[in-house]
Amino acid sequence: MTLEINGIKKKFDEQYAVNGISLKVEKGKMFGMLGANGAGKTTTFRMILGLLDPTEGSALWDGERMSYQRTRLVGYLPEERGLFPKLTVKEQLIYLMKLKGMKTPEIVKEMRIWLDRFQVPEYENKKLEELSKGNQQKIQFMASILHRPELLILDEPFSGLDPVNSDMLKKAVLDLQRQGTTIVFSSHQMSNVEEMCEDLIMLKRGRPVLQGNLREIKRSYGMKRISIRADYELDFLETIQGVLSFEKGRDGGLLHVENEEVGETIFHTLAEKGFVRKFEIEEPTLHDIFIDKVGGETDE
Numbered sequence: 001m002t003l004e005i006n007g008i009k010k011k012f013d014e015q016y017a018v019n020g021i022s023l024k025v026e027k028g029k030m031f032g033m034l035g036a037n038g039a040g041k042t043t044t045f046r047m048i049l050g051l052l053d054p055t056e057g058s059a060l061w062d063g064e065r066m067s068y069q070r071t072r073l074v075g076y077l078p079e080e081r082g083l084f085p086k087l088t089v090k091e092q093l094i095y096l097m098k099l100k101g102m103k104t105p106e107i108v109k110e111m112r113i114w115l116d117r118f119q120v121p122e123y124e125n126k127k128l129e130e131l132s133k134g135n136q137q138k139i140q141f142m143a144s145i146l147h148r149p150e151l152l153i154l155d156e157p158f159s160g161l162d163p164v165n166s167d168m169l170k171k172a173v174l175d176l177q178r179q180g181t182t183i184v185f186s187s188h189q190m191s192n193v194e195e196m197c198e199d200l201i202m203l204k205r206g207r208p209v210l211q212g213n214l215r216e217i218k219r220s221y222g223m224k225r226i227s228i229r230a231d232y233e234l235d236f237l238e239t240i241q242g243v244l245s246f247e248k249g250r251d252g253g254l255l256h257v258e259n260e261e262v263g264e265t266i267f268h269t270l271a272e273k274g275f276v277r278k279f280e281i282e283e284p285t286l287h288d289i290f291i292d293k294v295g296g297e298t299d300e
């Protein structure tokens with residue numbers, strides 16, 4: 001079972017929101033979709049789910065387009081959370097999961113397992129509006145997975161969660177992956193993608209600007225980051241050719257340079273000037289790469 005997207009495009013009012021994305025996610029893999037606001041992530045998800053028709057190209061799960069008849073196969077955590085504030089947790093999960101073809105006793109059983117796991121068993125009969133935003137999100141997550149989908153699409157699952165809840169959700173997502181669920185998720189928090197995904201795509205204005213295996217991307221990315229500690233003024237580093245940025249720290253700084261050779265030049269320059277307490281060349285973080293590729297701007 002594979003998620004396969006072939007040259008997908010979506011045009012709204014003469015403008016392409018998604019403009020030629022192709023990718024493959026094998027069963028049991030976790031795939032990250034990154035991009036600034038408006039880059040086309042949600043539109044891509046909606047096409048995978050069959051909620052929007054592509055203008056061109058196709059999105060297939062296990063060789064077929066997603067359709068209402070195949071709804072049980074997929075779970076979706078939408079970015080604009082869609083629960084009923086006046087219904088209790090139990091009422092809405094029963095309503096939503098019946099739409100996925102589950103029966104009430106099975107829903108209640110699974111719901112209790114997950115409420116326990118999320119340490120909120122007392123919420124079963126509470127109205128959604130009585131819950132904090134973070135706890136509402138746990139319920140929304142449950143609504144995307146109680147039916148044990150093969151393919152799980154999570155649009156910004158960690159937004160608005162405190163570190164404890166974020167960790168709890170992260171563990172739950174990783175467990176589902178271990179059990180064989182194929183997961184695609186978007187996040188603005190690069191550290192989560194870095195921790196969880198092997199493969200990713202980075203979008204800018206609906207087009208891929210980077211795609212592939214995260215480790216490979218980092219290894220082969222020209223840009224490097226260098227942490228320096230030295231006892232003398234380092235401002236001159238900014239003027240060296242190939243230096244992309246310099247953030248001054250208390251007794252040193254963090255440099256981004258075009259490539260490793262620039263790093264070597266800097267090392268020799270520093271060594272001639274005096275004692276260097278620390279000089280470390282590292283691969284860029286995903287955050288560095290995102291800023292480099294997408295520029296930190298929004299696409300809207």
Ligand SMILES: Nc1ncnc2c1ncn2[C@@H]1O[C@H](COP(=O)(O)OP(=O)(O)OP(=O)(O)O)[C@@H](O)[C@H]1O
Nearest residue numbers: 012017035036037038039040041042043044079300
């Ligand atoms: N139904 C629609 N009609 C017209 N334009 C749309 C529609 N849906 C999305 N767009 C436009 O398509 C572009 C991509 O939007 P999309 O929601 O897919 O981005 P995104 O990457 O999910 O952004 P965010 O990170 O803010 O959620 C935006 O410019 C948006 O305004």
